Amino acid sequence: MHHYTQGKPTRQGHKGIPEGMFEEEQGLDGFYGPVSHLIKENPSTRWVNIDGPLKPRMFDLVKLEQNSGMQRLLYNNDITISSLWLHPEPLDKMTARRNADGDWLYFCHKGGGQLLTEYGILDFIPGTYINVQKCITHSFLLKEVSQFFVIENRTSHFIEPDRGIVGRHAPWDMNALGKPDLDRLHAVIREKHLDIRDINIKHADEMTKITYDGNIFDVVGWKGDLFPFTLHMDHIMPIMSHRVHLPPSVHSTFVARGFVVCSFLPRPLEEDADALRVPFYHQNIDYDEVLFYHAGDFFSRDNLHAGMMSFHPAGFPHGPHPKAKDKVKTKTHTDEYAVMVDTRWPLKRDPFVDRLELGDYWKSWMKK
Numbered sequence: 181m182h183h184y185t186q187g188k189p190t191r192q193g194h195k196g197i198p199e200g201m202f203e204e205e206q207g208l209d210g211f212y213g214p215v216s217h218l219i220k221e222n223p224s225t226r227w228v229n230i231d232g233p234l235k236p237r238m239f240d241l242v243k244l245e246q247n248s249g250m251q252r253l254l255y256n257n258d259i260t261i262s263s264l265w266l267h268p269e270p271l272d273k274m275t276a277r278r279n280a281d282g283d284w285l286y287f288c289h290k291g292g293g294q295l296l297t298e299y300g301i302l303d304f305i306p307g308t309y310i311n312v313q314k315c316i317t318h319s320f321l322l323k324e325v326s327q328f329f330v331i332e333n334r335t336s337h338f339i340e341p342d343r344g345i346v347g348r349h350a351p352w353d354m355n356a357l358g359k360p361d362l363d364r365l366h367a368v369i370r371e372k373h374l375d376i377r378d379i380n381i382k383h384a385d386e387m388t389k390i391t392y393d394g395n396i397f398d399v400v401g402w403k404g405d406l407f408p409f410t411l412h413m414d415h416i417m418p419i420m421s422h423r424v425h426l427p428p429s430v431h432s433t434f435v436a437r438g439f440v441v442c443s444f445l446p447r448p449l450e451e452d453a454d455a456l457r458v459p460f461y462h463q464n465i466d467y468d469e470v471l472f473y474h475a476g477d478f479f480s481r482d483n484l485h486a487g488m489m490s491f492h493p494a495g496f497p498h499g500p501h502p503k504a505k506d507k508v509k510t511k512t513h514t515d516e517y518a519v520m521v522d523t524r525w526p527l528k529r530d531p532f533v534d535r536l537e538l539g540d541y542w543k544s545w546m547k548k
């Protein structure tokens with residue numbers, strides 16, 4: 181399509197927005213496709229009422245009980261987003277799990293420990309993504325009670341993002357992946373006298389337990405390019421420009437058929453005097469957006485703490501809260517760690533999640 185302008189646009193997106201005006205980006209294909217920047221006299225978040233189910237929502241996952249187990253929050257055909265609280269199992273009663281419905285991407289929010297897999301052992305701490313592909317048997321050996329933000333990929337397998345012009349070593353280097361260690365798996369099994377015989381398998385969201393006559397972790401060697409791995413947020417190198425605010429797509433960490441997983445990490449703010457330094461107002465027209473706040477200071481939103489999850493369905497614009505523009509003036513860096521999941525098709529809410537909702541979140545852009 182042709183590039184076209186009307187009225188008084190800016191020369192460069194997210195820069196030189198006239199004083200007192202607001203820029204809104206309207207884009208297709210999740211910031212990859214056709215896009216326009218509209219200069220408006222008022223932000224499009226100045227609604228005074230929303231009547232109907234479509235509205236921005238915020239959920240406080242800190243309210244989830246530590247014994248709530250795997251709790252589905254949002255879902256569609258491609259993806260299930262859940263919270264998982266796990267307690268350490270007694271060593272003589274340890275079990276394994278396997279997901280025949282899709283890949284599990286566990287993001288460790290609290291706690292830590294080791295994941296035993298047939299391919300070897302993986303270590304994790306808060307901030308670690310653990311990618312366990314469909315049907316790979318695994319078992320958690322936890323140091324303490326742990327909470328995970330879990331993304332189930334039901335219609336594809338995770339791949340690395342399109343690295344394009346940034347080359348092969350950003351935003352993360354393939355060598356930064358944590359690989360399973362088979363020798364250490366056997367050492368841990370010997371040392372702790374583990375004899376894990378039960379596998380709980382999820383298929384069509386129904387559970388089946390298979391019991392074996394001996395320890396299931398008996399692999400003595402393997403080769404191939406299918407194996408579970410970890411990636412810690414500290415090993416992701418955020419892409420930024422010191423001159424202009426870049427779209428969230430530069431923070432893509434893993435890509436799936438119907439959605440993308442992005443990591444927001446601490447980074448310097450834009451330096452140019454005329455650069456927008458907070459996330460721009462936008463309509464990510466084709467995608468529902470979910471953000472899980474892991475750690476840090478989330479200055480672009482009011483009353484936000486770690487462990488919360490926002491849900492911004494497609495269909496309306498959003499952007500920074502009114503106070504964020506002033507707050508950012510004193511800042512040189514962002515200090516936030518968050519996981520974003522953008523889905524191509526609309527997400528449904530599990531009825532359970534509504535009890536965690538902060539009902540007035542949609543009013544938080546309104547002038548107080």
Ligand SMILES: [Fe+2]
Nearest residue numbers: 464469492498
């Ligand atoms: Fe957004």
